[in-house]
Amino acid sequence: MLRAPARWWSRSLSFRVVTNSVLAALAVFGVTGWLLVDQSTRGILEAKTQQSVSEASAVLEGMQASLRDADLRTSTVNERLTLLARDAASRGNVGNQYEVVITGPVSDITSAGVDVASVPEPIREAVQEGGQDLFTTPTSIEFTDGRTPRTGLVVGGALLAPGSGRYPVYFLFGMEQEEQTLQVVQRSALTAAAVFLPLITGLMYLISLQALRPIRAARVTSERIAAGHLDERMQIRGSDDLAGLGRSMNHMADELGRKIQQLENLSLVQRQFVSDVSHELRTPLTTVRMAADVLYDEREEFDVVTRRSTELLKGELDRFESLLTELLEISRFDAGAAELQVDDVDLVSLVAAEVAAQRPLADANATRLVLDAPEEVRCRVDPRRVRRIISNLLSNAIEHGEGRDVVLTIGANQTAVAVTVRDHGVGFSAAQAHQVFTRFWRADPSRQRTVGGSGLGLSIALEDAQLHGGWLNAWGRPGHGAQFRLTLPWDAGGEVGESPLPVVPAERRTW
Structure with missing residues (x-):
């Protein structure tokens, strides 16, 4: 699944530009959206807290005044607190909605259906120990009449009853409107992101096209120049970079x-x-x-x-x-005037004939020629050029073979035929493997030619091999001789997949 994006990433500059721009825009928009939602949440919560504290403070002062003016000889404190709780809850149903919980002398007094457990224990302890201060904390308002719990804010204080002591009072303000406001802010941020991402992607793509079009034009122009269209030129517009x-x-x-x-x-x-x-x-x-x-x-x-x-x-x-x-x-x-005269020939017979022609020279240098080949290998080549290649390789092997055996091997596979010429003479270094085909090049300039070559034989042999669509490779090591490999397609001009014979001799392949 990741191969296609990885391929686009490695091949397309516009894809990388658009992807990086979108990722950067996502990061910026994510941070901006988070800050916006966070600041909105903080601001809404602070405003709700201030409003709730102000409302609770005013109601608590009114309740304190009513309790202070009440005649406790005609009613109990618990009855008076119940009445105050009912009145306060009625006021909350009209304005800023809230529920009331009062810790009475007998039991907790609550608004209808409110669960006393809605008041967290930490704020109970804070109100018990905090004198006349007001305390706030978030909570979940639970109900005993089956209503769905809702998010809320608790504001806690205390009432002082003359001669009866201190009674904590908790106001539970609902946060439904604030939650709705926050949801609107969040939805707005998500909607803006949904609109912004395709828009920024399209804009960055257009910008990348505008910036990359001259670069692509430069690439196309350079490719056409490399293909031989030297009169190809780029169109120039403007004066920018x-x-x-x-x-x-x-x-x-x-x-x-x-x-x-x-x-x-x-x-x-x-x-x-x-x-x-x-x-x-x-x-x-x-x-x-x-x-x-x-x-x-x-x-x-x-x-x-x-x-x-x-x-x-x-x-x-x-x-x-x-x-x-x-x-x-x-x-x-x-x-570029060299042409092939292709004919259907037996490569084994062709090489054998050249070996026979070179045998007097080999005898004069005390060199034994060995041919390792199958009975017949028929292919379509230019026999004159192939024989000239073998002649050049053989004469070089005899001259530099130090009188040791020269072995010729013929092989074939589905796409090509090959001939290797192996000597065990002076050889050459690995760095000189490509130089041997250079015109007039000699590994040892002080060494006299005994065969009488001109120094162009291997260069012509390489040209002949390439004219067929084949290869001519060389391997050598000082003191261990050399091996040349000629690889040709079955039909001159065809494609060669792999040579049927290795260029490195078998006894040296473990190096």
Whole structure:
């Protein structure tokens, strides 16, 4: 039940603003309402108390005068007190209503139907010990004739009968009107809250929309700029802080567009330069290679120094031609002109063919190539590019494998196929795992290339894998070798859920 509000709270700024504003308004209104009801209650009770004390004091003075002037020889004190209680209660029925309880010499004298227990014991004790003072306390007026009890106020005093002693008198004033007044105040406060809450919610929502609309517009504009619409701009109205935000956003977009255009122009010039240089070098390279081939074919007739120079010239020309080929391929990737020639192939046969092609190089480096694969794994890929990836990975593994075994593993699952190439040579650190795909990067610059690579092989392999919609990952540890994992979708351009083979070798997964 709390997930939806929590999701709104985390995703919607307007929801947080409205919620916080309503909660703050509730707190303020609650405190204000409580103070209003409390002050009203206090004021009504104080007014009722003053009125009741004044009324009781006047009635008590009249009763005292009547009792003082009474001839007790013709009637008893109890009869006189009963008569005074009846007269006082009659007066209460006309004006400020109250009931009377008098503690007589024989028994308590009360107004008709009033329960003596309505007078609390603490005020009885206070009147007994308090002389001529008046005392008040809240009470519940009980009745002996079945009437419903009601909230009231007791005002207690005493009558002095000549020669007979002191008789406590209690006036029980009803609080019905005051309770009704308090109920009206409370209902008014609740009604005001019921009207105020929806009103403040709507107002805060409108205010939040007014404040957040430019922010949302800034978000939409930034998303469109990020999507490539560099000419997108915010509309500016007014000169307040939000308008300043819009102007800042537009200025940032202008500067960003200008910088991107500069970088695009620079990148275009760079890609064109590489492409032009590569193409222009083709013609002289062909001429030089023809001459070098002639010299290389006749090397046995040369002296030792000339023969060795011819052999070195042939090797370096091979490297130079490979570098030009890879530079042309990189320029195609940079220009976005690389395309796949997809075919239905058996990946196992493809890898096995490349292993066979690399075996002379492996034998020259005393390296054993091991292929661990199922009988057949058919998929739709570009065989030329996939074989070039495997060739680059194998040649690197042989060069850096220190003469130890190189193991190739092929696996497949429901969404992808994968090939891992594992060597046990020099390896590289975990921090260098992403750098190995950087163009011309070398883990150890002082180490001479024995295979003769150009430094672009792994970069091209990564581009080929990504062109298929796949991955090329690397794992390595110094002194423990390296493992490269190629993951491709079953059909080039499809989605890959999870690679069927781990990038970390099984014997190193416990690290």
